[in-house]
Amino acid sequence: MTAVAIAGIGIHPFGRFPDRTVTNMGVAAVRAALADAGIDATDRPGFQAAFCGTAYSGVAAGHKVLGALARTGMPIVDIEAGCASGGAALQLAAGAIRAGQYDTVLVFGMEKMPKGIIRSSFFEPWREEAGLAATPAYFALRAQRLMRERGITKDDLARVVVKNRAHGAHNPDAMYRSETTADTVLGSRVVCEPLHLHMLCSPNEGAAAVVLRRSDLVAGDAVRLDAAVLRSHLPGSVLGEATPLAGIDDTDITPPSTLAAEAAYAEAGIGPDDVGVAEVQDTDAARELLGWEELGLCPPGEQAAILASGDAALGGRRPVNPSGGLLSKGEPLGASALGQVVELTRQLRGTAGARQVEGARVALAHTVGRGANASVTILSR
Amino acid sequence: MTDGLFTDDPPRLLGGRCDTCGHHHFPRLDDCPYCGAATVVDAVLSDHGTLWGWTTVTALPPGALGTVPYGFGVVELPEGLRVITRLALPDDSWTFGQRMRLRIAEIGADEDGVAVATWEFAP
Numbered sequence: 001m002t003a004v005a006i007a008g009i010g011i012h013p014f015g016r017f018p019d020r021t022v023t024n025m026g027v028a029a030v031r032a033a034l035a036d037a038g039i040d041a042t043d044r045p046g047f048q049a050a051f052c053g054t055a056y057s058g059v060a061a062g063h064k065v066l067g068a069l070a071r072t073g074m075p076i077v078d079i080e081a082g083c084a085s086g087g088a089a090l091q092l093a094a095g096a097i098r099a100g101q102y103d104t105v106l107v108f109g110m111e112k113m114p115k116g117i118i119r120s121s122f123f124e125p126w127r128e129e130a131g132l133a134a135t136p137a138y139f140a141l142r143a144q145r146l147m148r149e150r151g152i153t154k155d156d157l158a159r160v161v162v163k164n165r166a167h168g169a170h171n172p173d174a175m176y177r178s179e180t181t182a183d184t185v186l187g188s189r190v191v192c193e194p195l196h197l198h199m200l201c202s203p204n205e206g207a208a209a210v211v212l213r214r215s216d217l218v219a220g221d222a223v224r225l226d227a228a229v230l231r232s233h234l235p236g237s238v239l240g241e242a243t244p245l246a247g248i249d250d251t252d253i254t255p256p257s258t259l260a261a262e263a264a265y266a267e268a269g270i271g272p273d274d275v276g277v278a279e280v281q282d283t284d285a286a287r288e289l290l291g292w293e294e295l296g297l298c299p300p301g302e303q304a305a306i307l308a309s310g311d312a313a314l315g316g317r318r319p320v321n322p323s324g325g326l327l328s329k330g331e332p333l334g335a336s337a338l339g340q341v342v343e344l345t346r347q348l349r350g351t352a353g354a355r356q357v358e359g360a361r362v363a364l365a366h367t368v369g370r371g372a373n374a375s376v377t378i379l380s381r
Numbered sequence: 382m383t384d385g386l387f388t389d390d391p392p393r394l395l396g397g398r399c400d401t402c403g404h405h406h407f408p409r410l411d412d413c414p415y416c417g418a419a420t421v422v423d424a425v426l427s428d429h430g431t432l433w434g435w436t437t438v439t440a441l442p443p444g445a446l447g448t449v450p451y452g453f454g455v456v457e458l459p460e461g462l463r464v465i466t467r468l469a470l471p472d473d474s475w476t477f478g479q480r481m482r483l484r485i486a487e488i489g490a491d492e493d494g495v496a497v498a499t500w501e502f503a504p
Contacts, residue, residue, distance in 0.1 A: 119443035119444070125444065126386075128442065128443060128444030128445060129444060129445060129446050129488075129491070129497060130445070130446075130488065130497075130499040131445040131446070131447065131451060131488065132465060132467070132499075133442050133444060133445070134438045134445070135442070136438075136440075137438050137442075140436035141434040141454060144434050144435070144436065145434055148477065190439065191440070192436040192438060193436050194436075235414050236415055238455055238465065239455070245407060245464065245465050246396075246406060246408075246462050246463060246464045246465065247462075247463045248462060249461060
């Protein structure tokens with residue numbers, strides 16, 4: 001099968017940009033990715049298909065971005081898969097190259113999120129009226145169950161934030177670029193017990209883009225895309241990202257992140273022990289710790305010990321979220337998965353600057369969110 | 382509130398039970414959400430259960446009626462079903478597995494001024 005390489009990456013910083021439209025941000029990311037791939041102004045359109053991940057940008061959002069760049073005519077497909085929208089776009093693009101359909105494909109994602117608790121057409125109006133569309137409350141319940149079942153404390157949740165914010169302090173594309181302390185995290189107001197404000201990522205704005213190309217057409221030692229997998233939920237789990245109104249005993253139900261990870265490891269021909277650096281969805285601090293075990297990066301119940309050891313921090317055995325994670329960057333839904341790919345490509349290229357993970361050869365990116373959708377991407381060099 | 386979710390006298394949630402796999406579900410659907418069989422029959426669910434998880438909502442979510450704070454959590458019913466529900470505060474002394482009872486509570490009024498009620502569990 002044809003192998004796929006990362007030919008170019010681009011990102012528009014994640015944050016709040018009142019004077020920029022979502023199209024502006026998408027254009028900036030795509031322009032940077034095309035330049036990084038060596039696709040210049042004379043090379044038009046420069047790719048044979050484009051996949052755009054976004055959830056809140058409206059009709060034909062990808063077409064607006066590429067229209068603004070005068071790079072159209074090829075198929076442009078807009079994809080909504082919640083927090084995994086960018087991962088879904090990546091899977092479709094990689095699959096098309098592997099199948100021999102295209103040589104070069106542009107993948108991008110962008111978002112301009114409303115402020116505050118995310119309103120989602122996912123919930124029926126009566127469910128909103130009844131106060132049952134309280135997204136942070138679902139995160140809190142998941143955190144409470146994880147703490148109970150895995151011996152995790154609020155101090156551990158604060159440690160996740162401290163770790164990621166320390167990483168994010170070195171990321172110029174992050175929204176929060178300052179370190180924090182456990183006392184500060186635990187002193188921020190309680191949003192939904194046990195989650196304090198600083199344990200929750202901020203929905204925000206941004207864009208990211210990746211150019212994929214058949215690896216035999218890329219010169220030199222490029223980063224390879226070894227797996228790009230999207231999976232959805234199996235029924236039954238009351239607190240799963242599918243957010244049903246009821247569920248059944250969930251101990252035997254494989255979560256979508258595990259489905260995606262197992263398929264991605266098989267596709268890449270590796271196991272979790274081979275992963276040297278990872279970006280794991282940290283919508284809230286507990287979600288990252290749940291992700292560790294869902295992805296096979298740690299045995300269930302080992303989270304607190306790994307946090308205490310420093311293994312998951314920069315300089316540790318396997319750093320998680322060297323970009324600072326969503327807790328530092330914020331979460332522009334359609335851009336978040338591709339933002340992870342941008343970060344990990346920089347890590348594998350050795351261009352991550354002060355947050356460089358030394359010696360990493362295999363990298364894993366994970367997003368999960370409403371739908372439920374989970375994506376796992378594996379890169380190597 | 383949408384008809385068919387609950388009755389208020391007596392307070393009961395209206396679910397379904399699948400004759401093929403035996404699982405209960407809520408709200409009532411035509412096909413079983415767990416096995417897909419079209420062998421669902423009506424099931425009036427128990428009016429009590431045990432507390433499986435809880436938190437407090439401190440900021441009114443988009444579209445919600447009424448006021449904050451309010452309790453929010455999961456109650457496990459004897460039918461083996463875990464239901465997302467509002468919970469009656471205060472929650473200071475709650476413990477996992479404690480017995481909870483269903484009731485119907487008015488939470489506010491819609492844009493026409495008509496009172497809106499929903500289900501909640503209380504100790």
